[in-house]
Amino acid sequence: MPAAIEVQHKKWNDVTVLLDTGEFSFISGYYMGSKTLNIAMRWNGEGDDPGYPKLFGNPVWFNLPKSMNFFILRMLSSYVELNTPENLGYKNVPMLKSDYDMYTLRIKEAILTTLNQGD
Secondary structure, rough: OHHHHHHHOEEEEEEEEEEOOOOOOEEEEEEEOOOEEEEEEEOOOOOOOOOOOOOOOEEEOOOOOOOHHHHHHHHHHHHOOOOOOOOOOOOOOOOHHHHHHHHHHHHHHHHHHHHHHHH
């Protein structure tokens, strides 16, 4: 099961992990030279399973529509705010408070970037 930070793809630049619960992940970054922020997600999989989506057995990201960036980011922000690090963990392993705080900040920064881009 790859962690979000381990999913590398040459078409993505300046990738920031917005949330990685162990079960699923969201990132922001710039896809294929885009000048505006993209949001992507994936299910991480379990054990040797690279999760979904995957390409030739390698984990990749599923790009979400740019027109939905603000709404997806607000949903992520609400999701994190309405949970505790313990609830956001996976397989009875709580999320570290430092990770929880980092993800909260990164989501807010992505919201500001999206608003400044006009998306």
